[in-house]
Amino acid sequence: MKTISTLTSLSILSCLFFLSCTKEPISVPQPVTRVQVLSVPFSTRGAYTFFSFKDSTSVTPLDSNSTKWDFAIRFTRIIVNSQASGPGNAGVIMQDGIFNSILTAPATGYSHDTTSTSLAIKDGSWYDYNPRTHAFIPKAGKIFIFRTANGTNYAKMQFLGVDYAPFTGPVPSTLLYKFEYTYQPGAGNSFQ
Amino acid sequence: MNGFVRKLLLIVSTFIFLKAGAQKLVVADTIFGSGDPLVVTATRLAGKSSRAPLPITVITAQEIRKTGLLRLQDILQEQTGVAIINAPLGNALNGYPNPFGQGIQLMGLDPAYTLILLDGEPLVGRNAGILNTGRIATGDIQQVEIVKGPASSLYGSEAMAGVINILTQKPDNNSLNAQLFTGSQATRSGSLSVTQKNTKSSLHLFAHQYSSGGYDLDPQTWGKTQDPFRILSGNVKWIYEPRPRHQITLSVRLNNNVQNNRYQVQSISQPEIVSGQTKDNDFTAFLQWRYQLAGRGRLTFRSFLNAYSNASFVQWEKTGALFDAIDFRQQMLKQELEYQLPRKSGGQLLALAGWSTDQVIATRYANQPPLSSFFASLQEEWKLMKNKLTLHVGGRIDKREDFAARLSPRMAVAWYPADRWKITASIGGGFKAPDFRHMYLNFSNSQIGYSLVGAAALGNELLRMQQLGLLQAGADITPYQAAAGLRPEYGTGLHVSARYANSASSLRAGVFYNRINGQIDLFSLPFTRNNGLPIYSYYNAGNIFSRGIEIEGQVRLSKYFSLQVGYQFLEAKDLQVLRAIDAKSLYRRDPVTYVTTLLTRNQYVGLPNRSKHMGQIKWMFEQPAAGRFAYLRVMYRSAFGWMDINGNRVIDDPREMAEGFFMANLSVSQRINSHFSLQGGIENILNYTHPQYAPHLPGRQWTLSVIFQVKSNQPSN
Numbered sequence: 001m002k003t004i005s006t007l008t009s010l011s012i013l014s015c016l017f018f019l020s021c022t023k024e025p026i027s028v029p030q031p032v033t034r035v036q037v038l039s040v041p042f043s044t045r046g047a048y049t050f051f052s053f054k055d056s057t058s059v060t061p062l063d064s065n066s067t068k069w070d071f072a073i074r075f076t077r078i079i080v081n082s083q084a085s086g087p088g089n090a091g092v093i094m095q096d097g098i099f100n101s102i103l104t105a106p107a108t109g110y111s112h113d114t115t116s117t118s119l120a121i122k123d124g125s126w127y128d129y130n131p132r133t134h135a136f137i138p139k140a141g142k143i144f145i146f147r148t149a150n151g152t153n154y155a156k157m158q159f160l161g162v163d164y165a166p167f168t169g170p171v172p173s174t175l176l177y178k179f180e181y182t183y184q185p186g187a188g189n190s191f192q
Numbered sequence: 193m194n195g196f197v198r199k200l201l202l203i204v205s206t207f208i209f210l211k212a213g214a215q216k217l218v219v220a221d222t223i224f225g226s227g228d229p230l231v232v233t234a235t236r237l238a239g240k241s242s243r244a245p246l247p248i249t250v251i252t253a254q255e256i257r258k259t260g261l262l263r264l265q266d267i268l269q270e271q272t273g274v275a276i277i278n279a280p281l282g283n284a285l286n287g288y289p290n291p292f293g294q295g296i297q298l299m300g301l302d303p304a305y306t307l308i309l310l311d312g313e314p315l316v317g318r319n320a321g322i323l324n325t326g327r328i329a330t331g332d333i334q335q336v337e338i339v340k341g342p343a344s345s346l347y348g349s350e351a352m353a354g355v356i357n358i359l360t361q362k363p364d365n366n367s368l369n370a371q372l373f374t375g376s377q378a379t380r381s382g383s384l385s386v387t388q389k390n391t392k393s394s395l396h397l398f399a400h401q402y403s404s405g406g407y408d409l410d411p412q413t414w415g416k417t418q419d420p421f422r423i424l425s426g427n428v429k430w431i432y433e434p435r436p437r438h439q440i441t442l443s444v445r446l447n448n449n450v451q452n453n454r455y456q457v458q459s460i461s462q463p464e465i466v467s468g469q470t471k472d473n474d475f476t477a478f479l480q481w482r483y484q485l486a487g488r489g490r491l492t493f494r495s496f497l498n499a500y501s502n503a504s505f506v507q508w509e510k511t512g513a514l515f516d517a518i519d520f521r522q523q524m525l526k527q528e529l530e531y532q533l534p535r536k537s538g539g540q541l542l543a544l545a546g547w548s549t550d551q552v553i554a555t556r557y558a559n560q561p562p563l564s565s566f567f568a569s570l571q572e573e574w575k576l577m578k579n580k581l582t583l584h585v586g587g588r589i590d591k592r593e594d595f596a597a598r599l600s601p602r603m604a605v606a607w608y609p610a611d612r613w614k615i616t617a618s619i620g621g622g623f624k625a626p627d628f629r630h631m632y633l634n635f636s637n638s639q640i641g642y643s644l645v646g647a648a649a650l651g652n653e654l655l656r657m658q659q660l661g662l663l664q665a666g667a668d669i670t671p672y673q674a675a676a677g678l679r680p681e682y683g684t685g686l687h688v689s690a691r692y693a694n695s696a697s698s699l700r701a702g703v704f705y706n707r708i709n710g711q712i713d714l715f716s717l718p719f720t721r722n723n724g725l726p727i728y729s730y731y732n733a734g735n736i737f738s739r740g741i742e743i744e745g746q747v748r749l750s751k752y753f754s755l756q757v758g759y760q761f762l763e764a765k766d767l768q769v770l771r772a773i774d775a776k777s778l779y780r781r782d783p784v785t786y787v788t789t790l791l792t793r794n795q796y797v798g799l800p801n802r803s804k805h806m807g808q809i810k811w812m813f814e815q816p817a818a819g820r821f822a823y824l825r826v827m828y829r830s831a832f833g834w835m836d837i838n839g840n841r842v843i844d845d846p847r848e849m850a851e852g853f854f855m856a857n858l859s860v861s862q863r864i865n866s867h868f869s870l871q872g873g874i875e876n877i878l879n880y881t882h883p884q885y886a887p888h889l890p891g892r893q894w895t896l897s898v899i900f901q902v903k904s905n906q907p908s909n
Contacts, residue, residue, distance in 0.1 A: 035786075044722075044723050044724040075724045076724055077724060096777060096779070098779070098788055098789065098790070099788055115666070116665070116666075117664070117665045117666020117667075118666060122718060122719075123664065123719070123720050123724065124716055124717075124718065124719075124720055124726055125718075127839075128836070128839070128841055129642070129716070129725070129726050130835065130836070131637070131642060131728075132835065133835070135837075137836065137837065137838070137839045138781075138839050139779075139839045139840065140779035140780050140781040140788050140838060140839035140840045141778075141779025141781075141788055141790075141839075141840075158788070160781070160786040161786070171458070178786075180786070
């Protein structure tokens with residue numbers, strides 16, 4: 001428990017630190033840590049939901065053929081903006097560890113969506129499905145380290161939860177992906 | 193045959209009309225008074241329970257009657273170290289909202305590892321490893337024997353955690369028993385049991401009906417938690433001694449259970465009601481011929497058939513069109529020859545060989561021919577050191593046609609160092625062959641869309657799905673086309689216990705350790721169905737252990753009061769999880785703060801559904817002369833793991849646990865005259881209910897029954 005509270009206070013402190021830093025007009029851009037919720041349709045067909053680390057927002061599907069997005073989700077399938085999935089130069093490394101302890105992004109070793117059927121992030125590799133509650137539970141300690149679509153910036157990301165948006169009727173309509181990420185807007189691969 | 197029927201009718205009618213109140217009523221033993229019953233399950237050789245070299249719990253017919261309970265699982269739940277657990281996943285109708293059954297957890301091991309025997313013969317028809325004990329009417333039970341620890345050396349596959357042997361009434365005296373029962377939730381029951389013993393033959397007839405209106409624990413979910421059902425069962429047992437030294441036993445039993453299903457499913461646009469029935473039939477036939485050889489030896493031939501079937505359907509209530517139907521049938525036929533030789537020294541030899549076939553035909557199962565098994569077993573029991581030491585050594589070889597032969601050894605020793613003391617130690621090996629579900633299940637959930645495919649059916653099913661375009665594009669199925677399949681699970685169990693007993697009290701304390709290697713578990717394939725949902729199959733996952741302490745004591749407090757206590761401390765863990773914790777490769781995410789940390793050994797609670805502490809206290813007040821008793825039992829189960837919510841598939845957070853609970857049952861009885869007595873009770877006095885954690889427990893229930901009994905020890909002519 002002690003470890004947990006220490007880590008919690010550490011992360012709170014670092015958040016405060018980052019926030020205060022981003023507000024100040026300084027020349028060296030500092031990494032940004034955010035927790036975000038992305039609404040994804042409960043459907044294995046149709047459009048992906050695209051996300052940009054740089055803009056920390058979802059990107060319209062109209063821009064799918066651009067480097068404005070870094071990764072996208074459809075149901076539980078994740079694509080990264082590279083090769084078969086998009087014109088970008090994004091890549092991803094999946095790694096087990098503690099989010100806050102990953103201080104730098106590796107220089108090499110990034111995987112790409114080589115074809116539409118061999119994606120960098122294998123479906124099912126990052127969550128457990130509970131057939132009793134139909135819950136998708138992201139595996140704890142699964143960290144995604146991204147090189148962004150422009151090929152120069154880095155981000156680390158972990159899922160915190162996947163929930164169903166309140167629904168009426170036979171099937172859920174929306175999955176709410178809650179995730180935490182740190183994006184380095186400047187040069188270099190440091191997350192601190 | 194006609195002659196037999198006429199004779200049978202004659203026997204029954206003679207009995208009913210001629211047996212009047214003249215018979216002397218035999219006052220039932222007090223609950224703790226008959227403390228040393230004969231047992232057979234531990235070593236397959238009849239012997240006093242106090243002399244058995246293995247931990248054995250005996251529930252006598254008197255004890256069952258005094259609890260007033262009519263369901264076997266309720267009675268088992270009152271025993272030390274026995275937990276009734278719910279299995280939420282199994283073969284059930286699509287959209288069926290309720291768990292489909294409860295199983296018996298012994299020493300923290302799953303229900304699939306406890307072999308259930310009826311008169312020494314194994315029952316089949318498990319759903320997700322669980323055998324529905326509702327198939328057995330308690331009114332006809334003479335004794336239930338619970339032997340803890342691996343017993344595959346005697347009973348073969350499945351007997352890894354232990355064996356529960358349900359022994360039905362033997363026709364050893366003349367008696368007539370009838371009971372009428374009524375209780376809350378429209379529970380009604382009636383039973384009749386007739387036994388007639390003649391010089392050459394004896395006959396026992398039993399008929400029983402039980403019905404319940406069901407109950408609803410969860411108003412949020414449409415429909416009842418337990419749908420209304422009724423059970424009809426009958427048993428005929430006939431023992432015939434045509435010539436001296438020959439004895440033939442024939443027993444036929446039928447159990448028929450009908451449940452009315454009614455629940456809500458999600459139609460395309462709105463919820464709709466479906467309703468139908470589940471019919472469950474269980475038929476057993478047993479034939480035994482026993483021949484006392486000229487020397488001391490004895491030869492026994494047994495043949496046993498168990499045909500089990502379960503068929504369910506539901507249809508849309510509005511249109512009457514079929515919504516879903518499932519069907520499961522299993523048949524097992526077993527023949528064996530046994531040789532017993534009592535030694536002059538007091539020891540015994542037992543040799544056994546036999547053969548069985550087992551077949552499942554079911555919707556959702558790939559077709560397969562019957563599977564044959566051969567087995568042979570040899571046991572020797574020595575009495576040493578002037579009878580102060582009993583040594584038992586045995587082993588059994590099982591060969592199922594699809595697996596290599598397996599040897600299960602066992603050694604047990606009982607030592608009587610001084611008067612009133614007994615110390616036992618036993619070590620045994622157990623195994624469980626992959627069952628039909630692990631091999632041949634082929635199930636796709638039509639509402640959610642995941643698939644669960646048995647290991648032996650996986651290659652073909654994946655090929656079929658790929659050809660139909662049902663798999664995720666680009667899925668590489670080649671590794672599963674030539675998969676080696678499953679290995680049997682095997683395990684070891686170790687038990688040491690000491691017991692002290694005097695005329696007024698007894699105390700037993702023991703420790704146990706069980707390990708199961710290559711436990712068969714679910715895994716999800718690295719690719720999905722084309723709808724993005726997982727495909728599951730089975731594999732030999734890894735090793736688990738359970739260890740604990742067991743304490744049982746009983747004491748006569750005064751002339752009328754006696755007290756019985758039992759306690760089990762348990763720890764059951766997955767060795768892979770411990771290894772991953774030590775390798776710092778397993779994480780936990782705090783469900784509230786979302787902070788991820790490495791999992792520690794202290795945080796890891798253990799396997800789900802296991803309570804660290806379980807115990808019970810039973811108070812008995814009895815005045816045999818006045819024909820009255822009151823029997824209060826309080827059971828406790830501490831918190832147990834329920835399900836992972838924080839992303840590591842293990843139980844490591846209080847929010848992943850079900851809270852502990854108390855259960856209390858009371859029964860009181862008063863004799864009216866030499867034949868009639870009245871019995872009443874309150875089950876679940878504290879009204880503990882939980883729709884998920886304990887759907888098998890209805891709320892507080894009042895019961896009342898009238899019991900009629902005539903008994904005689906004199907054989908009639």
